[in-house]
Amino acid sequence: MDKTQTKFPTLSMYGIDVSKMNMQETVQYLTEAIQQKRTHQIITANPIMIMAALNNATFAKAMQSAELVVPDGTGLVWAANYVGQPVKERVPGFDLMFELLKVANEKQWKVYLLGTTTEVIQESSEKLKAQFPKVRFVGARDGFFSENEDMQVVEEIRKLSPDLLFVARSVSTQEPWIYKYKHQLDIPVMMGVGGTFDVIAGKLKRAPKWMQKLRLEWFYRLLQQPSRYKRMLDLPKFVFRVRKDRDIITQKR
Template identity: 60%
Template sequence: MSQTQLESGIGQVPVTSILGVDVSKLDMQGTVQVLERAVASRRPHQIITANPIMIMAALDSEDNMRSMREAELIVPDGAGVVWAAEELGDPVAERVPGIDLLHALMKRGEELGWTAYLLGAAEEVVQEAASRLQKQYPKVRIVGVRNGYFGEAENAGVIESIRQSQPDLLFVARDAKTQEPWIARHKQELGVPVIMGVGGSFDVISGKSKRAPVFLQKLRLEWFYRLAKEPSRLPRMMALPRFMKLVKKTKKNMQ
């Protein structure tokens, strides 16, 4: 079992290496416990919810790989990541989907009086997601909401707004190319204890899109459901065969 020491000193996390990316082996409960300590530390932590497409993007982009290597915690969001860990003989405890981790953190935040900030997606989507989360978790104070449509010129204002709000949790839903590198570049300025990229989670929470049925999630076919609903995702999905081929090659070289 390999381990990584979180920079903030909040403890060691068992990890498995998938194509050079260290992914946490903790289950959902263990992940929430680690992030509870992160909040208590008041030091910024980037949490990446990794899937095969993100790992392939890291292999293809120095910026994305730097984000992966500098992140304090990478959790196995995608079913393909769970499969890869099993294939390489060092499995994770379970899949830790980003949207489920968001809800688990909000639930824990209810008990501990945390605050949250939502950044990303379209204005009507993030506002509706904030409204629904506030109703579901009334004891978590949502201290800020901002859409994800801003460029470099607006960065300073967005960051200052978040700093002034002093949230315990910052959920970021921006496009795949921007999300993790943006968090990595600005996490120290942001100063938020837990900063997590959540992809399309606000779309699901707001009701704009639907998540795959539970039986498909259990069969690890959530990706197929999303592809069927959004055929425009096909070019991105072409990274999956490459990912599987690389994992198989790595496994062969290990034998």
Template identity: 55%
Template sequence: MSQMQNDAGIGRVPVTSIFGVNVSKLDMKGTVAVLERAVASKKPHQVITANPIMIMAALESEENMRAMREAELIVPDGAGVVWAAEEFGDPVAERVAGFDLLHELMKRGEELGWTAYLLGAAEEVVQEAAGRLQKQYPKVRIVGVRNGYFGAPENAGVIESIRQAQPDLLFVARDAKTQEPWIARHKHELGASVIMGVGGSFDVISGKTKRAPIFMQKLRLEWFYRLAKEPSRLPRMMALPQFMRKVKKAKKSME
């Protein structure tokens, strides 16, 4: 079992390496415990919820790979990542879906009086998501809400508003190409302890879209459900068979 040493306050995390990306082997409970220490440390921690598409993007983009390698914690969000770890003979404890981790952190925040900031998605979506989360977790103070549609001219102002709020948890929902590199570039300026990319989670929380049924999640078919609902995702999803072929080829070369 390999371990990743983290000097920012969360200690050692057991990891499995998937094409140079160190993915945490902790289960959900262990992940939340580690991130509780991260909040207590008052130091920035980037949490990446990794799926096969993100790993393939990292293999093709130096900036994405740098974000992966510099992240304090990478959790196995995608079923394909869990499968790859099994194929390589170094399995993770379980899938740690980013959507579920967000809610588990909010639950812990209820007990410990944490604060949260929501950044990303369209204005009506992020506002609705914030309202629903505040109602569900009233003891977590949501100290800021901002849509994800901003470019370089607005960047400094967005960073400053987050830094002034000093949230314990910063959830970022931007497009796949922007999300992780943006967090990696600015995490030391943001004044947040746990900074996690959450993809389309605000869409689900706000009610704009629905998550796959539990039985499809258990069958590791959540990707198929999303594709059926959003056919426009097909070009992006083509990375999945590429990833599977790459895993099979790598496994064969290990035998």
């Protein structure tokens, strides 16, 4: 897809075009992309990913080249408001995946699940098959493979010709891997889903609705995974950076 032909409103956040569409508009847009067989990499962005892009050229390229970047993190929604370019609403990756699966169930699309451990991906696959019986889940495999095995994995997925590919790998690998191979994969919707499979499999719990409304989902996840605290330090750094660069960001409307 030629990004110059993007037909939805965006805001530019450090060279990354973030969609202003709400959930309903996003799902409709991606439904049309699948029906038209247009290749899309979907990134569910948050402040930690923006900070990673500022410090890593490879990661930045993956984010800048994505056909659709949605505002997943509450910090990104805050930043959009702060620079006077508000998005319609937060579009959580977890919810977006399930909204797409609802459409896939209606249209009997093919879905491939990739990432995390063998145990988690298989458990997730079984639960999703039960919840969405008309979706054609054509394959699932873990995300622990080396760079030397990449093309074998890509070829296995490509032969199955899924309409949607959901990928859960490490932060440093997930988006760059999709970016590197998206044209060989030639799948309409390829989306990184982070820890979503862990939640589906019951290994992690999602924050209660009241915490989501208070924008404290990040805190709930930190309580479950204290090892994430180093990554969380990027949140105040992001706020400081946006405050400092407000005029620069605003000028790039």
